[in-house]
Amino acid sequence: MKIIKYPKREDWPGLLTRPVLNFKEIEASVSPILEEVQKHGDEGIRRLAERFDGVTLGDLAFSNKEIDDAEGQLDEALKEAIGQAYRNIYLFHQQQLTAPEKVETMPGVTCWRRSVGIEKVGIYIPGGTAPLFSTVLMLGIPAQIAGSKEIVLCTPSAHPAILYAAKLVGVTRAYRIGGAQAIAAMAYGTESVPQVYKIFGPGNQYVMAAKMLVSKEGMAIDMPAGPSEVAVYADETAVPDFVASDLLSQAEHGKDSQVLLVSTSVSFVEAVNRCLMEQLEALPRKDMASISIDNSTAVVVAHADEAIAMLNEYAAEHLILCVENAEEVSERIVNAGSIFLGNYTPESCGDYASGTNHTLPTNGYARAYSGVSVDSFVKKITVQHISQQGLLNLGPLVEVMAEAESLQAHKRAVSVRLKQMNEYNEK
Ligand SMILES: NC(=O)c1ccc[n+]([C@@H]2O[C@H](COP(=O)([O-])OP(=O)(O)OC[C@H]3O[C@@H](n4cnc5c(N)ncnc54)[C@H](O)[C@@H]3O)[C@@H](O)[C@H]2O)c1
Ligand SMILES: N[C@H](CO)Cc1c[nH]c[nH+]1
Numbered sequence: 001m002k003i004i005k006y007p008k009r010e011d012w013p014g015l016l017t018r019p020v021l022n023f024k025e026i027e028a029s030v031s032p033i034l035e036e037v038q039k040h041g042d043e044g045i046r047r048l049a050e051r052f053d054g055v056t057l058g059d060l061a062f063s064n065k066e067i068d069d070a071e072g073q074l075d076e077a078l079k080e081a082i083g084q085a086y087r088n089i090y091l092f093h094q095q096q097l098t099a100p101e102k103v104e105t106m107p108g109v110t111c112w113r114r115s116v117g118i119e120k121v122g123i124y125i126p127g128g129t130a131p132l133f134s135t136v137l138m139l140g141i142p143a144q145i146a147g148s149k150e151i152v153l154c155t156p157s158a159h160p161a162i163l164y165a166a167k168l169v170g171v172t173r174a175y176r177i178g179g180a181q182a183i184a185a186m187a188y189g190t191e192s193v194p195q196v197y198k199i200f201g202p203g204n205q206y207v208m209a210a211k212m213l214v215s216k217e218g219m220a221i222d223m224p225a226g227p228s229e230v231a232v233y234a235d236e237t238a239v240p241d242f243v244a245s246d247l248l249s250q251a252e253h254g255k256d257s258q259v260l261l262v263s264t265s266v267s268f269v270e271a272v273n274r275c276l277m278e279q280l281e282a283l284p285r286k287d288m289a290s291i292s293i294d295n296s297t298a299v300v301v302a303h304a305d306e307a308i309a310m311l312n313e314y315a316a317e318h319l320i321l322c323v324e325n326a327e328e329v330s331e332r333i334v335n336a337g338s339i340f341l342g343n344y345t346p347e348s349c350g351d352y353a354s355g356t357n358h359t360l361p362t363n364g365y366a367r368a369y370s371g372v373s374v375d376s377f378v379k380k381i382t383v384q385h386i387s388q389q390g391l392l393n394l395g396p397l398v399e400v401m402a403e404a405e406s407l408q409a410h411k412r413a414v415s416v417r418l419k420q421m422n423e424y425n426e427k
């Protein structure tokens, strides 16, 4: 792990830049993929799957039989774990649905908002390096709670746990399509894949770039959720072995994942680094090969205030606070996707089963975006009702405002009603 001690303030931006993402280059390779699907539909998808996944696709959709048979291929312990994760995630997300409250802004003028599930949603489930069936729960459960009628799933992996989870969350159609071509299929629609109204889900840099490109063309997306990352802020109350394990857990997502440790203690950082090396060496050879710590950095700062300023500038997807008074410190964090407090709250628990959502903004987007929630799957429609008395109260001031904007037809829509009410009252 690279260790940087007491960097100058002006060096922070360079230090905190996610090093591997060059959006211009990635977009240039993703644009032709989108075009191929737009022009050639299913055939384009098949060609791209051969090229990028090395597979020859027959039917693009998983059959009902494949989905039904998936359950039989999972052992009981995994099914039970998925079941408990489902219940925790459901419980946490269900609280996010709030009942509409009617507000009387003036006597006789009532306004409220209704939440309506987006009817057709597309969820992308990463499966290039690992079959992330937990993501099916993270996207499917809020879609279910929101009341989305059509849930289309795309993934490059045919792992039975993905298909089993898809059935649990009520996916209507599932397709064996991965990468940017999956995003294109759901954005434009093809002979087999229906076009959706909003696309959700994390993925590698190609998937994330594809989502951003189709969003420029008007497709709604949840957020830019690319390669996973974690920042840990730890002091001497933290356990170096635990911190090292958290850093490795996100480095495991791929070579483009970045992990960052911030601390005010040089000796603590060095202890974490030793643990990191020991843990890496203890891994079986095949796992060792898949974890890269090339993008791991530890920064030692002089003061807690500086650490908090740095973390707010970095805006991590996941932020673990293993410091004294972690909850108080968390109140000072304004940019992060999801925060984990204390020595016994590993990020892995949020990744799978504590209840919160693991689809979160990466690459600094946590400055402006939230992670996925039920809100991401609903539209809020405002409704209002004005009684005759309400129009008598509100109408005259609308007439004044419309007149001032030189919009006579707007004014008339009020005047015609006020006039009718006056005539009626005079009779
Ligand atoms: N931010 C989040 O909330 C979050 C959550 C879970 C996972 N993730 C991230 O999701 C990612 C999963 O990545 P993955 O690769 O395992 O699976 P993936 O499903 O995202 O991508 C695999 C697909 O990428 C395409 N591809 C591969 N090489 C390509 C190339 N050179 N050009 C164009 N397309 C190419 C292939 O078609 C393949 O099907 C990881 O980076 C992980 O960190 C993020
Ligand atoms: N850490 C990933 C991004 O939040 C989610 C995940 C899925 N499986 C394991 N981890």
Ligand SMILES: [Zn+2]
Pocket (backbone or CB within 6 Å): 228, 249, 250, 253, 348, 351
């Ligand atoms: Zn993870």
